[in-house]
Amino acid sequence: MQRMTLSIKDGLTEEELYLFNTGSSYHSYRFMGAHLKKQDGVEGVRFAVWAPHAASVSVVGDFNGWNGGEHVMSPFGNTGVHHLFIPHLREGELYKYELRTRKGETLVKSDPYAFYSERRPGTASIVADVLDYDWDDGVWQEHKASSPPYSSPLLIYEVHAGSWKIKGKEYFYTYEELAAELVPYAAEMGYTHIELMPLAEHPLDQSWGYQITGFYSPTSRYGTPRQLKKLVESCHRHNIGVILDWVPGHFCKDSHGLRLFDGEPLFESKVPGLAELPLWGTTAFDFSILEVVSFLISNAVFWMDVYHIDGLRVDAVANMLNLHMDKPQHLLTYNKLGGKENMDALAFLKKLNETVFHYYPNTLMLAEDSSAWPAVTSPTYLGGLGFNFKWNMGWMNDSLRYMELEPDQRPHHHHLITFSLCYAFSENYVLPLSHDEVVHGKRSLLNKMPGTYEEKFHQLRLFYGYWISHPGKKLLFMGGEWGQFDEWKDGDQLDWMVLQYKSHTSMREYVSALNSAYRNTPSLWERDAExxxxxxxxxxxxxxxxxxxxxxxxxxxxxxxxxxxxxxxxxxxxxxxxxxxxxxxxxxxxxxxxxxxxxxxxxxxxxxxxxxxxxxxxxxxxxxxxxxxxxx
Missing domain, CATH: 2.60.40.1180 (Golgi alpha-mannosidase II)
Structure with a gap:
């Protein structure tokens, strides 16, 4: 095999871009996007963007009056990557890419690899140095390296950062303020991990972060990248791991984002049936495009490398694997064997997990999967998808349905509370009581319980006990620990004022005691998967x-x-x-x-x-x- 000649242009190399083009670049954020560099003794910013269909690409920003004729980028061979070093630019500069399409149209796009972004409704990318930070979490990292998750307690507190606590409408706590309040609270309650709903930049608050425009950009709603690192560091110094909801299946259609990035389908398929997700109004990634594989796997590694995230809850795995899920008849497509399985997504998920565990062996990779796909948590070399945990949606649906029954009806539906043990050891499970179960008219967990006001609290305590002692790791959405009565309202903070009432403070004391009992009783977690x-x-x-x-x-x-x-x-x-x-x-x-x-x-x-x-x-x-x- 002929050795590849290394040709350096503004810090980019042929080797790096070869890996990127072949779906094998797992740290592409180190050379794509905007990076502070020094060239010929002059400090500035090196830009690189993948836009193979564009006739030309320019960098625009305040520094050139958003004039696309000022800083035209150069193509790097036939890699599809355009690059440019602009001297004297500094951290904090606003920028975008202006692309001239083959049809002569002009598009202005945010950087797919932007490390920081304008707060909505602004859509510009911001030059930021996120690769340099002096971490102080070595004790935690040593603990994680010596604590295999299968035989350890795992008790997750799921949090939406924009509504745990707020100072006023759209006046959010910063990442650093959450570090000061949320982290000690979670530690005092006895949680082992905090799971943060998606923090990647997104234009619409009501999407809760699941419809993304900036996959490498922590949302500026809550502050700066450095402040997010402070939050993660605070968690680790309180012996709490951090899990991030991660959304590799789709992206939103906003014009400044990934859709038709260079005038043609690039991150998405050219086939409407593969690209369109009408139920969500979003566009699916095309996992057959090798550069998309590099983009997404690098993004998973990025959160662990740059932000020390301890795990990813991978959203909507069932939707990724099923070409027909939630699609009307006219958008149905089939794989080359005539089936509805997305073989490219299957290959992507296996490669994702193999890569993550290669670099971070004790990371948590949790599949949010509502399907009956087999061996989700089996190793890829045994034919599995390679996750180490899967959400047990069957347990969640059956047990909540059982608890919502009037008590005199429960004897007739006994199987709902016992059937889960028929399959409890077929996967490594997490038992989720998540945000999805307390929104959109589903009622809060407390209000799902039938009977009198007092009986609701008795039954919720009972249900939590059953949940904590059932095989499987645990996840509880914020507010559930003290019996939030109203369902979750994403535009407001939790109803903390109910803690002036004894019934709710007693519930919080109970959950704290339950969490402590769980962590101090090894028989409840040592053999969860056996x-x-x-x-x-x-x-x-x-x-x-x-x-x-x-x-x-x-x-x-x-x-x-x-x-x-x-x-x-x-x-x-x-x-x-x-x-x-x-x-x-x-x-x-x-x-x-x-x-x-x-x-x-x-x-x-x-x-x-x-x-x-x-x-x-x-x-x-x-x-x-x-x-x-x-x-x-």
Missing amino acids: PEGFEWVDVHNAEHAIISFIRRGLSSSSLVVANFSRRACTNYRVGVPETGIYRTVLNSDDSVFGGCCEDGLESFVSEDIPWHGRDQSICLNLPPFTFILLTI
Whole structure:
């Protein structure tokens, strides 16, 4: 094989661009976009943009009166990349690319690789140096490197930065202010991770960040790139990991963005059936274009490299894999075998995960996937997609449907609360109670619960106990920890004022205690992905809407009993795995949490009374809507 000659132009090399053109550049942000450079002893900015169909490309900005004739870029061979060094430019300069199309049209576009952007409604890119930062999170990085996520507690607090707390309408907390308030709060509550809904630049607040124009640009709504690094650093110094919602499936159609970037389809397919996503009003990435693969995989690596993000929750995996999902008949397309599977997206996701884990072995790669696609969390060398966790949407749908039933109807739908164990170990799961379940008329988790006001709190505590003890890692959307009563309002802050009421403060105390119990009870997380980590005690008691099961760790076990009925069950006998004293770790009916039990932490000595197929048993009193966690 002939060795490639290295030709340097403004810091770009043939080798780098060869990798970019062949879908194998995983750090393309290091040479694409706007970079502060020194050339021939003069400081300035080197620009590089991929626009293979453009007749010409210029850099425009305040520095040249937005005149496209001033700074025309040069093409780099046949790579499709245009480049230019402009002396004396500094950090903070506003700029865009002016492109002349083959049809003679003039387009003005933001930089796909912009590291910072004007606050909406402005759409200019901003020169920013984000590659230079003196991180102070070495202790966290060492901890992460020695803590495989499968056998560690994972308790995620999902946050929308624009509505956790605000100072006024569209007067947001900065990243640094969130570091000062959000991070200590999450640490005090006992969460292991904060998941931030998409932070890449987006024009519309109501999209929550899922319709993006600047994939490399943290939104300026909340401050500067440096302030975002301060937020991540603060999380790490509080022993909290950071997960970012990441959206590689599509982009919005705003004229300054990626759509028809150089006058022709570039990031998207030329085939309307592949490009159009009418349900969302967005455009899908074309994963068969190798430069798009470089762009997206580099973006995933960018967030981990530049911002020290600890994981990505990959949005809408099912939509990426299914060519027909949410599309009308006239937009249906098929793969070369006549099927509806998007083979290019499949290859992309495998390559994405292989690359991420090559550079960052203990990163969290979570698939938000509502499909039944097999082996999502299996390694690619075994035919899987290569994620290490998948959201368990089936558990979420069934369990919430069950909890919304009137209690006297639950015995007739017992399978909704037990069926998930038929497949709980087919993937490595996260049990999500996310923002999607508390918006658009779905009601808050508290308000989904039937019955009186007091019963709603009893049942939510019960449900949280079932959630925390069920196999799988955990995710809870902000406000759920203290029983937000109204559904989420993205244009306002959470209803913090309800914490003046005892019922809500007691709920927060309960969730804090539940989080602590989870983290301090290894049997609840050590063997999440192993069938040996779970064993039913009583799965068939539909009549009384009671379930009981054992969670087994590497060296300890727990017993869980949950009464989903409105009726108390006195002297309820339950079989136990071994002889000994069973100590109550948590009782959701404890009076300190708003319940009626004055001795919520009592212990029980096993008796030589066979029950549930076991030699030993204990006898409990189960108030209505009660969850009890015991350890031996």
